[in-house]
Amino acid sequence: MSTLVPPPTKRQKTEIAEKARLQQEIESIPDNLGSVRVQFFDQATGSATGPAVSVPVADANVKNLETLLNTLQGNEDDERVPYRFTYQSQDKDNQAIDILADLYHSLLQPGLRTTEDTISLYFTPQAVFRVKAVSRCAASIAGHGEAILATAFSPVSSSTMVTGSGDSTARVWDCDTGTPLHTLKGHTSWVLAVAYSPNGAIIATGSMDNSVRLWDAKKGQSLGGPLKGHAKWITSLAWEPYHAQETGRPRLASASKDSTVRVWDVVSKRIDIVLSGHKGSVTCVRWGGMGKIYTASHDKTIKVWDAKQGTLIQTLQAHAHRVNHLALSTDFVLRTAYHDHTKKVPEADADKVTAARKRFEQAATVNNKIVERLVSASDDFTMYLWEPESSNKPVARLLGHQKEVNHVTFSPDMAYIASAGFDNHVKLWNGRDGKFITTFRGHVGAVYQCCFSADSRLLVSSSKDTTLKVWNVRTGKLAMDLPGHKDEVFAVDWSPDGEKVGSGGKDKAVRIWRN
Amino acid sequence: MYIERWQKQHGKRLDHDERVRKRQAREAHQQSKDAQNLRGLRAKLYQQKRHAEKIQMRKRIKAQEEKNVKSSAPDEPSKTPLPQYLLDRSQATNAKALSSAIKDKRKEQAAKFAVPLPKVKGISEEEMFKVVNTGKKTHKKSWKRMITKPTFVGNDFTRVNPKRERFIRPMGLRYKKANVTHPELGVTVQLPIISVKKNPQNPLYTSLGVLTKGTIVEVNVSELGLVTTSGRVVWGKYAQISNNPENDGCVNAVLLV
Numbered sequence: 001m002s003t004l005v006p007p008p009t010k011r012q013k014t015e016i017a018e019k020a021r022l023q024q025e026i027e028s029i030p031d032n033l034g035s036v037r038v039q040f041f042d043q044a045t046g047s048a049t050g051p052a053v054s055v056p057v058a059d060a061n062v063k064n065l066e067t068l069l070n071t072l073q074g075n076e077d078d079e080r081v082p083y084r085f086t087y088q089s090q091d092k093d094n095q096a097i098d099i100l101a102d103l104y105h106s107l108l109q110p111g112l113r114t115t116e117d118t119i120s121l122y123f124t125p126q127a128v129f130r131v132k133a134v135s136r137c138a139a140s141i142a143g144h145g146e147a148i149l150a151t152a153f154s155p156v157s158s159s160t161m162v163t164g165s166g167d168s169t170a171r172v173w174d175c176d177t178g179t180p181l182h183t184l185k186g187h188t189s190w191v192l193a194v195a196y197s198p199n200g201a202i203i204a205t206g207s208m209d210n211s212v213r214l215w216d217a218k219k220g221q222s223l224g225g226p227l228k229g230h231a232k233w234i235t236s237l238a239w240e241p242y243h244a245q246e247t248g249r250p251r252l253a254s255a256s257k258d259s260t261v262r263v264w265d266v267v268s269k270r271i272d273i274v275l276s277g278h279k280g281s282v283t284c285v286r287w288g289g290m291g292k293i294y295t296a297s298h299d300k301t302i303k304v305w306d307a308k309q310g311t312l313i314q315t316l317q318a319h320a321h322r323v324n325h326l327a328l329s330t331d332f333v334l335r336t337a338y339h340d341h342t343k344k345v346p347e348a349d350a351d352k353v354t355a356a357r358k359r360f361e362q363a364a365t366v367n368n369k370i371v372e373r374l375v376s377a378s379d380d381f382t383m384y385l386w387e388p389e390s391s392n393k394p395v396a397r398l399l400g401h402q403k404e405v406n407h408v409t410f411s412p413d414m415a416y417i418a419s420a421g422f423d424n425h426v427k428l429w430n431g432r433d434g435k436f437i438t439t440f441r442g443h444v445g446a447v448y449q450c451c452f453s454a455d456s457r458l459l460v461s462s463s464k465d466t467t468l469k470v471w472n473v474r475t476g477k478l479a480m481d482l483p484g485h486k487d488e489v490f491a492v493d494w495s496p497d498g499e500k501v502g503s504g505g506k507d508k509a510v511r512i513w514r515n
Numbered sequence: 516m517y518i519e520r521w522q523k524q525h526g527k528r529l530d531h532d533e534r535v536r537k538r539q540a541r542e543a544h545q546q547s548k549d550a551q552n553l554r555g556l557r558a559k560l561y562q563q564k565r566h567a568e569k570i571q572m573r574k575r576i577k578a579q580e581e582k583n584v585k586s587s588a589p590d591e592p593s594k595t596p597l598p599q600y601l602l603d604r605s606q607a608t609n610a611k612a613l614s615s616a617i618k619d620k621r622k623e624q625a626a627k628f629a630v631p632l633p634k635v636k637g638i639s640e641e642e643m644f645k646v647v648n649t650g651k652k653t654h655k656k657s658w659k660r661m662i663t664k665p666t667f668v669g670n671d672f673t674r675v676n677p678k679r680e681r682f683i684r685p686m687g688l689r690y691k692k693a694n695v696t697h698p699e700l701g702v703t704v705q706l707p708i709i710s711v712k713k714n715p716q717n718p719l720y721t722s723l724g725v726l727t728k729g730t731i732v733e734v735n736v737s738e739l740g741l742v743t744t745s746g747r748v749v750w751g752k753y754a755q756i757s758n759n760p761e762n763d764g765c766v767n768a769v770l771l772v
Contacts, residue, residue, distance in 0.1 A: 146596045147595065147597075149596055149599070150599075165596070190596045192598065192602075193599060233599075233602075235602075236599065257602075257603075281603065324600060325600070407600070444748050448598070483743075483745050483747075490598040490601075491598065506595075
């Protein structure tokens with residue numbers, strides 16, 4: 001067989017690989033373009049920061065722009081903030097483009113702007129801390145006698161977590177040592193929903209036995225008897241945001257299959273308001289930071305209620321099939337209230353409320369206006385992005401899933417929306433205008449839930465195919481595959497401080513993952 | 516064509532609809548007459564046509580019946596605990612049931628080497644092979660063996676020069692799919708065959724891909740979406756053929772779990 005060319009030697013192979021590597025790097029910025037004028041604007045207030053600055057095009061990448069902006073704002077070396085830059089055209093179409101790597105490839109090369117123009121860049125600060133991708137299973141804790149149906153981390157820290165299970169108990173876990181702390185016994189049927197109060201003191205559980213129960217998170221004791229009133233099982237729970245609570249009188253909303261939502265006074269254990277109006281099972285309830293309650297239902301509608309009076313404000317209609325899940329852009333700040341990454345907790349109650357309000361307003365302010373966006377996932381394979389404050393009409397329709405969309409979440413910095421569908425895909429969308437960004441492919445079973453890390457740079461998804469997968473949001477690639485569960489993973493949560501991921505599913509074991 | 520043109524110019528006969536209705540009403544009579552009285556090739560063709568029509572009709576009726584079935588008690592939640600978002604859904608549980616049962620069974624290591632059909636009747640070479648004379652002119656004496664049993668021929672099979680070919684595997688007896696049954700659940704799924712792993716009769720038959728009763732085949736289970744505990748996707752699993760494919764015209768197999 002003299003005609004056969006011998007296989008390449010190792011030296012030849014390394015040469016080819018080297019060449020291929022170098023060829024990829026050639027995509028660079030031409031250095032004969034001179035400079036371009038850049039004007040920075042603050043996304044939150046919409047006001048200009050500093051004068052327009054002339055920047056050499058060859059050097060106009062995100063890193064250098066960050067340094068420049070930090071200098072313009074007079075930030076010291078130790079308080080430098082990473083920024084995300086968005087270009088917004090001043091024309092009617094008002095399109096917004098994120099600057100991914102540099103100005104040349106994002107704006108100049110596609111011909112959106114030339115070097116003659118002044119480019120207006122809006123900046124938003126990114127999280128100053130960085131969450132590492134979880135990579136290993138720190139603990140697999142047996143204890144529950146049936147499948148785990150819901151899980152939630154405490155907003156205070158990543159060291160406690162609560163899970164609700166089919167064995168009609170909820171359990172509180174010490175995640176640092178991987179041991180059970182308390183068993184919350186009392187329900188007579190499956191525990192379908194669990195929720196920590198924003199200050200982390202009370203745990204609420206909703207069950208198949210039509211009741212809601214409250215527990216002391218520290219001691220693991222029941223706070224009074226069951227809250228009875230619903231005629232069918234509880235599907236979802238939402239606490240009143242910390243800054244909106246009357247002092248010493250927190251409230252809790254529970255959604256039920258019996259198509260009502262009940263708002264409970266947690267201290268007196270009485271029904272405060274009953275929100276009835278839906279014609280089908282209420283699947284999800286969310287309590288917004290501006291005194292509104294959002295509910296989604298099987299009757300294809302989303303309703304917006306006033307949390308004070310309990311009156312219906314709006315009905316959002318667009319979906320063609322049952323609405324499965326809702327997410328607010330402010331979910332993360334509302335859930336964590338005054339707990340931030342510095343872990344400094346104010347002493348006095350009044351300070352806590354101020355801190356929580358300040359945090360909420362800081363996160364939700366865009367162009368001097370507090371904006372709370374809402375995204376809804378439905379069985380009609382689509383999602384809608386809403387701005388209930390300004391309009392009854394959706395901002396955008398998010399098309400792309402090929403089966404029912406089960407779960408949807410906003411990233412903590414509100415820049416992204418992630419949706420998990422039964423078509424085995426997780427999709428990432430722009431949180432501002434609902435534009436499609438990328439699809440995370442890799443699961444081979446329906447994806448049940450997903451959760452962002454606190455710095456919005458990573459996403460974890462749980463699936464029927466028994467795995468968890470961690471995705472890198474920026475690159476759209478798989479960051480980490482986490483096999484280990486022996487059966488479907490029903491619930492996953494990323495702790496608000498980013499340290500740990502907790503998951504549970506049909507194999508009855510709670511798993512805690514860390515980096 | 517000319518009828519259409521005429522109808523466009525002059526319109527239909529006044530009693531057109533009535534005539535069509537009557538013709539349709541009498542259709543059964545005409546069919547019955549044809550079925551009884553046609554002879555020879557025409558009868559054969561007619562029966563073939565009727566046969567195909569009847570299959571279609573049965574399928575339609577069945578589909579209609581399935582559509583009309585009322586789902587039993589939608590409010591009745593399942594016995595196994597499910598999260599809130601799966602509660603009101605009717606689930607396609609087939610593949611899932613299969614998958615978890617396989618996993619349970621896998622734990623019992625003893626079951627690993629047991630097969631449902633431990634012994635099979637031997638098949639003689641005479642029964643397996645038929646001699647075919649080939650060649651012309653100077654090579655009149657050459658002969659080949661034709662396999663008289665169903666075979667599996669892989670996708671990647673390329674024919675060698677016909678002169679060098681010693682075994683003929685008839686096209687009509689080749690199978691690509693097997694009806695695989697899960698032994699405990701009784702769920703049957705049609706799956707593509709990947710390869711023949713072991714023919715108990717003779718190692719030669721294994722390499723030829725002969726499908727007889729008791730043969731172990733590898734089937735493609737990727738569409739069931741099974742995952743190993745280490746997170747990899749399972750796509751090949753073994754199954755043992757449980758019928759005589761040459762008698763039945765199909766390959767039935769039992770999954771080895």
